[in-house]
Amino acid sequence: MIRTLLLILAWTLPGLCHAADGHSVHLDKARYDLSDKASLQRGARLYMNYCLGCHQMQYQRYLRTADDLGIPHDLMEKNLVFTGAKIGDHIRNAMPVEQAAAWFGKIPPDLTLEARVRGADWIYTYLRSFYEDESRPFGVNNEVFKDVGMPHVLQPLQGVPRKTYETRLVDGEEKQVYVGIKADGTGELSEEAYDKAVLDLVNFLVYTGEPMRPQAEQLGWKVLVFLAIFFVLAYLLKKEYWRDVH
Template sequence: MKNIFFIPILLLALSFGVAAEESVSLQHANISPTDNESLQRGAKHFVTYCQGCHSIKHIRYQRMSLDFGIDDKKVLTEIAPQGATIYEQMHTAMNAHDSEKWFGIQPPDLSLIARSRNADWLYSYLKSFYTDTKKPLGTNNLIFKDVGMPNVFWQLQGEQKAMYKTVDGQQEIEKLAVDVPGTLSEQDFDAMINDLVNFLVYVGEPIKLERQRLGKYVLFFLGMFLFISYLLKKEYWKDVH
């Protein structure tokens, strides 16, 4: 389902630096940069539900082919939108002029969203939409209060309602509960969101695994250089004493 009219402005206001409320505990995302199957599923979820409004302009489909260990044809048939070429960047299908007209602002590129936020925040945010009839879009978010976007996953997750408690005479949200079940079980939905977040973490630094691999050799070289420098120092200074 790639109808852009049902794809939200994912994390639209995140660029404004609005933080999650401190009283809300974040859920843990199980991020695995070596799980290529999870990354492939996450990439597909992004294309299906997010790319209608958002781009990831700093990565190309061919780069994913190389990093995920799959051939170009599989990327084009199972991940990329119809008509894309392997050398294209992940540009949004939405026209910048139209997005400003419809939403008042151009949806941000999400290349670095996982680095500006973090995996747990994204995971918790995407799972924390609930029904709020006072809002224009009919939804709100426990992590990002008054966020200006609907819940793109409402059909999959179902509709959640807020359960309140009274603290010092004030009504506070205690937890969220599913009011109308979705098409996915809670476990399957959590796994789907985890895959999407895993992919967003990957695109924030595609070279991370290579950097870590090379880092071991760099540290080994520095260690050897330190040892040799120490021996030279002893040799040069032995006659001084």
């Protein structure tokens, strides 16, 4: 009975944690691909250029990232290491902890394991759910994370996102109905290209949360094949030993 209860808790606690976050927005599916090295490289570039200033990745090394993603060490040092760190160092920034807490209300979280904590779908939807809100300190809010304390750092790519409404007939009356968030077209990327860039970033965060996952999945299939073959041999051996008994 206790074992059953523990299993139920293990399945339900992640959902309860998300509910405690206060979001009730439908999460879009992040169709990431850890075998897509080009996507992972683009995601790493986006992270280093737009995220690392505030969010460290202190449990991941530049060297490991370069080797896993197929980036030559000299290119990694020249284009993706901005803090004067050595390629063998962990991915950290130079933001003072005390000032960070004062600027943002709390210390920006380390993102090494963020995809494992939040889930890829949550991050993908979150980065596409900022909208203009002049009442907030940074001028933006977020549908997934209400009253977010983070600026919309990808706004140069997306443009200014605003909530949009349409006039529709509801119960015989014309009403303004919320239809979603739309960028104003001032960003460097189209809506489709921006979604793809966010997916690249999510792909990279999923990778850093579990760098050995592709190798583990490949090994898992080999183990299953071995067990299947072993089962057949064990069954035949069992029949041979018990043949005279029956």
